[in-house]
């Protein structure tokens with residue numbers, strides 16, 4: 001297994017300095033174009049990867065958040081790479097989150113560029129994460145005085161009415177003349193998250209499945225109530241180790257080598273969290289999700305988690321309980 005090392009120093013440096021990274025050439029015909037998020041936090045920009053084909057066109061992976069500013073930045077970035085927006089032949093989103101798919105929806109409307117998504121991810125577009133936030137918050141046993149604040153931050157819906165042009169399945173090759181870029185299904189972050197492998201160029205585009213710096217959240221869209229996103233994610237982390245030879249092109253941060261090591265780091269962190277929650281649940285069999293979540297050793301501390309971060313902590317706690325119940329390791 002390869003060592004975990006950053007391979008794009010400019011983006012590494014700027015990520016640490018908390019400024020927007022610059023456009024970078026990755027390979028012949030492959031560029032990374034950073035497109036800012038409107039609400040910069042830990043993550044400041046999405047890296048859109050552009051792949052030139054053998055017939056004068058260019059293809060986009062994860063075109064970033066849908067703003068006019070990003071449309072102009074993408075156009076400028078494509079010009080550096082020798083193209084313009086009118087040369088874009090297809091868009092593929094690794095998953096449905098607005099920082100990956102967002103601008104794709106706008107470009108499809110404006111220019112008719114076809115958009116591809118994994119089949120399960122496309123189904124997830126019409127399945128909001130919190131169809132009835134009040135019911136979810138009641139199920140978690142949230143005290144009344146905290147309920148309204150959490151209902152207010154629950155995301156309601158995905159891009160409304162959007163229909164993708166192409167459904168992808170595991171193992172499919174993207175329709176890019178002169179390149180063989182294969183879909184690797186990696187459910188976990190969302191139900192239909194994918195990574196993309198270009199064996200000839202030795203590149204692994206990892207979306208939000210594997211990131212440097214931060215640990216991607218799990219179960220963030222498209223799963224049914226009885227699915228086990230954590231179990232799915234652990235399987236997906238093990239699966240991508242076979243692409244350890246490739247340089248990783250993540251959705252955020254900087255490129256790196258050491259996909260296997262980084263995947264294990266992230267998977268182990270989720271396993272430790274599961275073990276922690278299993279211990280808390282065993283010590284108090286009647287505890288609500290709220291009570292258990294408040295006892296978890298969150299990195300920032302439970303008392304400092306407000307709004308969406310607290311909602312996420314509660315959701316993750318419930319997902320771990322479901323995972324433990326599914327694997328038969330709860331209450332033993």
Ligand SMILES: [Zn+2]
Pocket residue numbers: 095097189208
């Ligand atoms: Zn995401």
Ligand SMILES: [Zn+2]
Pocket residue numbers: 046097099100207208251252
């Ligand atoms: Zn993202």
